[in-house]
Amino acid sequence: MQELKIGDKVLDFPLIQGGMGIGVSLGRLAGTVAREGCMGVISMVGIGYREENYYKDDLAANKEAFRKELAKAREIAKGKGIIAVNIMAALTDYKEMAVFAAKEKVDAIISGAGLPLDLPKLVEGTETLIAPIVSNKRALELIIRTWEKRYHRAPDFIVVEGPDAGGHLGFKEEEAEDPKFKLKEILRDIIPFHKELQAKLGKRIPLFGAGSIFDGCELKEIVNMGCDGAQIGSRFIATEECDVSQEFKDLIVKSREEDVELFMSPVGMIARGIRNEFIDRVKGERVPSKHCIDCLKPCNPATTKYCISDALTRSVQGDVENGVVFCGSNVDRIDSIRTVKEVIDEIKEEFEACE
Ligand SMILES: Cc1cc2nc3c(=O)[nH]c(=O)nc-3n(C[C@H](O)[C@H](O)[C@H](O)COP(=O)(O)O)c2cc1C
Numbered sequence: 001m002q003e004l005k006i007g008d009k010v011l012d013f014p015l016i017q018g019g020m021g022i023g024v025s026l027g028r029l030a031g032t033v034a035r036e037g038c039m040g041v042i043s044m045v046g047i048g049y050r051e052e053n054y055y056k057d058d059l060a061a062n063k064e065a066f067r068k069e070l071a072k073a074r075e076i077a078k079g080k081g082i083i084a085v086n087i088m089a090a091l092t093d094y095k096e097m098a099v100f101a102a103k104e105k106v107d108a109i110i111s112g113a114g115l116p117l118d119l120p121k122l123v124e125g126t127e128t129l130i131a132p133i134v135s136n137k138r139a140l141e142l143i144i145r146t147w148e149k150r151y152h153r154a155p156d157f158i159v160v161e162g163p164d165a166g167g168h169l170g171f172k173e174e175e176a177e178d179p180k181f182k183l184k185e186i187l188r189d190i191i192p193f194h195k196e197l198q199a200k201l202g203k204r205i206p207l208f209g210a211g212s213i214f215d216g217c218e219l220k221e222i223v224n225m226g227c228d229g230a231q232i233g234s235r236f237i238a239t240e241e242c243d244v245s246q247e248f249k250d251l252i253v254k255s256r257e258e259d260v261e262l263f264m265s266p267v268g269m270i271a272r273g274i275r276n277e278f279i280d281r282v283k284g285e286r287v288p289s290k291h292c293i294d295c296l297k298p299c300n301p302a303t304t305k306y307c308i309s310d311a312l313t314r315s316v317q318g319d320v321e322n323g324v325v326f327c328g329s330n331v332d333r334i335d336s337i338r339t340v341k342e343v344i345d346e347i348k349e350e351f352e353a354c355e
Contacts, residue, residue: 012037014229019086021045023316026243027069031076032340039082058293082107089114098122120151129156135170157206164212166328168269191226212330216350234328245318257332268298274325282306
C-alpha cells in the first residue's frame, strides 16, 4: 500500500482510529495509532471530566485537558502519522473548542453529529486540516456547497459513516436496520459525486468509509470501490493503549451480537451500544442530571430522559452497568485485548493478502 498524502501530511497506511467519547480515545490511544503511521483521533466531548473545575467551568477544564492529551499524543507519536481531534458539531462549545484546537496546531479536526457548516471559518489562518463525517450524499453536497460559497474551501478529507457504527448514528431507527442504508450502498451513491468533485477541484480529497469495518479484507473491499481508506472505532477499544477503564474493555471483549442495541440518545439521535441495567431503566423512568453543564445543543435539561454525558462518564470510569457503553455492531468479532501495533499489523497483512 502506498502512503496517502492528506494536505501536507502523510499516512503510511490509510487508517483512521475513530474519535470515541467520553474519554475513550484520548492522547494515549491517538498517539499510539499515529506512531504506527495511521491517524489517531482524540475525542473532544467531555474531555475535561477528570479536571477539578469540570462542573464549575467545563470550557476551561476541556481546554486544559485537551492541551494535556494533545501533548501526550505528540510525545508518543514521535512525529509519525497524523493526530486529529473529533469535535461533534452538536456540542454547545463546538466553536470555542474548534478554534482552540486549531490554535494548538492539532493536525486535523473531524466533525460529525450535526453539520459543521462553519468549520472552515473556525480554523482560518491555521494549517489544521478539516473533515466532515457524513451519513449520506445530501449532507455531503450541502457541506461542500456551503464551504465553497462562504469560504472557498473544500474538505481536506471526508469520512462517510454507515449505520453499523458505534455511538450516535445519522440515521432513523428503521433506516439503521434497512439494507438500502448499508455503508456500501451509501458509498456507491457518494463515490461518483466524490470523483467529480476531485476532478473539478483538480485535487485529491481522501475518502474514508466507517462503520463495522473490521479487517484488512473489508478495508480492501471499500478501497476497491473507490475509497482511500477506513475509519475504525470499536476494535481499538480492546487495546492495551485505549484510554478507557478496564471494565469497559472487558465488556467489549465479552459482549456478543445479542447484547448490542439501538436506543434513543438525548442528543436526539439514535445510538448503538451494549444493553445493560441503565439502558433498560431509562426506557421506563426519567433520570435527571445531578450536575448539568449544558454540553449539547439539542438536549433540553428540563425534559431530557437522562444525561448522556453523566452516563458516558460513569462507564468510562468503570461503572459499566450504570452508564452508557457505546459500541459498533461488530463487537461480536472482538475477542481479546491486544496492542494497537498488533491490531494495525494484522489489518495491514490482511490488506496485502486480500484481492
Ligand atoms: C465508544 C464509542 C464512542 C464514540 N464516540 C464518538 C464521538 O464522540 N464522535 C464521533 O463522531 N463518533 C464517535 N463514535 C464513532 C466512531 O468514531 C467510529 O466512527 C465508529 O465507531 C466506526 O464504527 P466501528 O466502531 O464499527 O468501527 C464512537 C464510537 C464508539 C464505539
